[in-house]
Amino acid sequence: MSTEQQLDSLEQLRQRLATFAEKRDWQQFHSPKNLSMALIAEAAELVEHFQWLTEEQSWRLGSGKKTAVGLELADILIYLIRTADQLDIDLIASALEKIKVNEQRYPVDKVRGKTLRAEEYD
Amino acid sequence: MSTEQQLDSLEQLRQRLATFAEKRDWQQFHSPKNLSMALIAEAAELVEHFQWLTEEQSWRLGSGKKTAVGLELADILIYLIRTADQLDIDLIASALEKIKVNEQRYPVDKVRGKTLRAEEYD
Amino acid sequence: MSTEQQLDSLEQLRQRLATFAEKRDWQQFHSPKNLSMALIAEAAELVEHFQWLTEEQSWRLGSGKKTAVGLELADILIYLIRTADQLDIDLIASALEKIKVNEQRYPVDKVRGKTLRAEEYD
Amino acid sequence: MSTEQQLDSLEQLRQRLATFAEKRDWQQFHSPKNLSMALIAEAAELVEHFQWLTEEQSWRLGSGKKTAVGLELADILIYLIRTADQLDIDLIASALEKIKVNEQRYPVDKVRGKTLRAEEYD
Numbered sequence: 001m002s003t004e005q006q007l008d009s010l011e012q013l014r015q016r017l018a019t020f021a022e023k024r025d026w027q028q029f030h031s032p033k034n035l036s037m038a039l040i041a042e043a044a045e046l047v048e049h050f051q052w053l054t055e056e057q058s059w060r061l062g063s064g065k066k067t068a069v070g071l072e073l074a075d076i077l078i079y080l081i082r083t084a085d086q087l088d089i090d091l092i093a094s095a096l097e098k099i100k101v102n103e104q105r106y107p108v109d110k111v112r113g114k115t116l117r118a119e120e121y122d
Numbered sequence: 123m124s125t126e127q128q129l130d131s132l133e134q135l136r137q138r139l140a141t142f143a144e145k146r147d148w149q150q151f152h153s154p155k156n157l158s159m160a161l162i163a164e165a166a167e168l169v170e171h172f173q174w175l176t177e178e179q180s181w182r183l184g185s186g187k188k189t190a191v192g193l194e195l196a197d198i199l200i201y202l203i204r205t206a207d208q209l210d211i212d213l214i215a216s217a218l219e220k221i222k223v224n225e226q227r228y229p230v231d232k233v234r235g236k237t238l239r240a241e242e243y244d
Numbered sequence: 245m246s247t248e249q250q251l252d253s254l255e256q257l258r259q260r261l262a263t264f265a266e267k268r269d270w271q272q273f274h275s276p277k278n279l280s281m282a283l284i285a286e287a288a289e290l291v292e293h294f295q296w297l298t299e300e301q302s303w304r305l306g307s308g309k310k311t312a313v314g315l316e317l318a319d320i321l322i323y324l325i326r327t328a329d330q331l332d333i334d335l336i337a338s339a340l341e342k343i344k345v346n347e348q349r350y351p352v353d354k355v356r357g358k359t360l361r362a363e364e365y366d
Numbered sequence: 367m368s369t370e371q372q373l374d375s376l377e378q379l380r381q382r383l384a385t386f387a388e389k390r391d392w393q394q395f396h397s398p399k400n401l402s403m404a405l406i407a408e409a410a411e412l413v414e415h416f417q418w419l420t421e422e423q424s425w426r427l428g429s430g431k432k433t434a435v436g437l438e439l440a441d442i443l444i445y446l447i448r449t450a451d452q453l454d455i456d457l458i459a460s461a462l463e464k465i466k467v468n469e470q471r472y473p474v475d476k477v478r479g480k481t482l483r484a485e486e487y488d
Binding site: 252253254257260261264267268269270272273275276277278280281283284287288290291293294297298299300302303305310313314315317318319320321322324327328330331333334335336338339340341342343345346347350352355356357359 | 374375376379382383386389390391392394395397398399400402403405406409410412413415416419420421422424425427432435436437439440441442443444446449450452453455456457458460461462463464465467468469472474477478479481
């Protein structure tokens with residue numbers, strides 16, 4: 001049994017991506033502003049895969065398309081990790097915090113089966 | 123020593139978000155198509171924080187703004203995990219795959235300090 | 245009868261928006277880079293209106309929602325005109341040029357009733 | 367002097383694009399929901415041109431890049447017109463309405479040289 005603690009996957013990716021950028025001297029381009037642009041550009045490539053599909057079709061992708069979509073999701077994750085890293089934000093902690101907010105904002109009794117925004121529920 | 127293996131953070135989030143949606147009967151709305159729209163809408167809220175800032179300013183956020191940005195990053199991560207889950211895609215595996223692709227596409231010697239797209243390097 | 249030629253609507257908007265920005269000393273913030281961010285943030289607000297609707301529902305908006313969507317479309321148009329203005333690009337001429345490209349890229353015989361991307365048609 | 371009234375450019379484009387879609391039997395795919403996705407995907411291609419440029423560089427595009435950016439702006443305009451058309455929204459009227467709103471929301475005295483959002487001005 002190893003005495004080393006296994007790093008969380010996100011933390012491993014963070015380190016690997018930081019090294020990737022450093023080796024290429026890309027840190028200079030990776031301002032949060034620029035990274036937010038790169039991130040949304042990747043999000044749009046995801047959207048593009050689905051824009052002419054029905055919702056039903058979007059659940060049943062062929063295997064080639066599914067692999068392509070997986071790589072788009074990867075691109076988004078990569079820029080998400082890089083942005084958080086530049087700003088020294090803990091992604092997991094933020095997500096747990098946000099889930100708590102959402103649990104209060106969308107109580108089960110009130111929103112079950114509905115999709116209005118929080119401010120639209122009276 | 124525990125015999126249980128600790129779940130990776132992303133996997134923990136995936137399970138928690140699936141339960142969150144299930145309890146609210148929101149699974150019906152969470153087609154990959156719809157989730158890609160929700161994801162890009164959150165990415166845009168990130169962009170909005172930076173649109174009138176200089177790159178320099180985007181690195182030095184005040185603490186209120188930094189918290190707000192953290193919650194936007196969380197929203198993106200949440201929809202990213204949900205999309206991957208609906209399509210049964212392993213986010214971490216896809217990211218590792220994509221990093222490999224990027225390492226071949228952007229060799230250090232060729233791209234050091236430059237930001238052209240892969241197809242623009244001759 | 246006036247001897248003056250009536251200005252095209254887009255040109256009228258362009259002038260009015262330029263004055264609007266100038267009076268507020270906002271020209272300094274309106275780099276094409278920043279405007280592209282503002283534009284996509286507005287496009288995302290449009291997307292947000294539709295993300296949980298079915299396609300069918302997206303055609304039959306209530307009047308309040310329709311007005312709100314109209315104002316989002318307006319925001320997109322405003323930033324589109326501003327971006328083109330900063331770069332001295334003629335929007336109408338570019339659109340006509342692009343329509344020509346699309347007519348060649350998507351010949352009626354080949355694409356009738358289908359939505360593949362150009363590169364996916366053999 | 368002609369008795370015919372010259373159509374506004376946007377109206378001309380609207381008609382031409384409606385015909386373009388009709389001939390290809392694409393009306394069925396052009397729900398407002400789908401068009402909003404196509405629109406934001408095009409907006410992202412604009413963003414991509416600027417993501418690694420400084421603001422300064424984004425004002426001084428080379429001629430090849432400027433043409434490419436013009437065609438991205440065209441794509442956005444095309445989907446904007448199509449979306450408005452599907453919902454029977456008058457783009458120019460909406461823009462004039464929105465400019466009025468902005469004039470009240472951002473009085474010159476209050477916002478001169480500043481870029482806070484309306485709700486951030488006390």
